[in-house]
Amino acid sequence: MQNSTDAVSRDKLIADFKVVVADAEELLKLTAGQAGEKLTDVRARLNDRLAVAKDRIADADLAVRQQTKKVVDVTDDYVHKNPWQSVGVAAGVAFLLGLLVSRR
Template identity: 80%
Template sequence: MPFAAEQNHASREKLVADLKSVVADADELLKLTAGQAGEKLTDVRARLADRLAVAKERIEDAEAAVRERTRQVAHATDDYVHSHPWQSVGVAAGVAFLLGLLAGRR
């Protein structure tokens, strides 16, 4: 997987995690204000509850998309390694050599 694709994938995963955190905090806020009275507060809580439901659906969709893309990349990598075993071994050996050099310097 190219570096930009890995970075994009990591960004999506972080976004999903951040959104889950925001949704959880908003959900907790709704629960904490459940006993509060007032028409304006009731309206705000209702809108927030609706938006939370939509956000939860979108997060689930985003997670499913990330999982599917990860599966596709893993399958493509597996296919490539099976099609080009010696090139894959060479790349792995090269990476291991470079990591060994870097680790040996410390």
């Protein structure tokens, strides 16, 4: 199983990539009235690449969601099978967090 920093990094990467795609789409809209063969060619290539990028973002987003669901399901199963151990772990984590917060 992958650690949570990998999931956070993937989420951040997906979010950043979505911003880049949105900016590129805005650039395409702003240059739509511009004439010129080269500019038209560049817009067409950018439009094609944006479509591919959107598909990849959707695939990555789906993969992250599926992995997160698996982790949630495994955790839920563990808690249901071991309720007292889960309560003990939660109490221990809460105690440690309380110690850390009280030191600041």
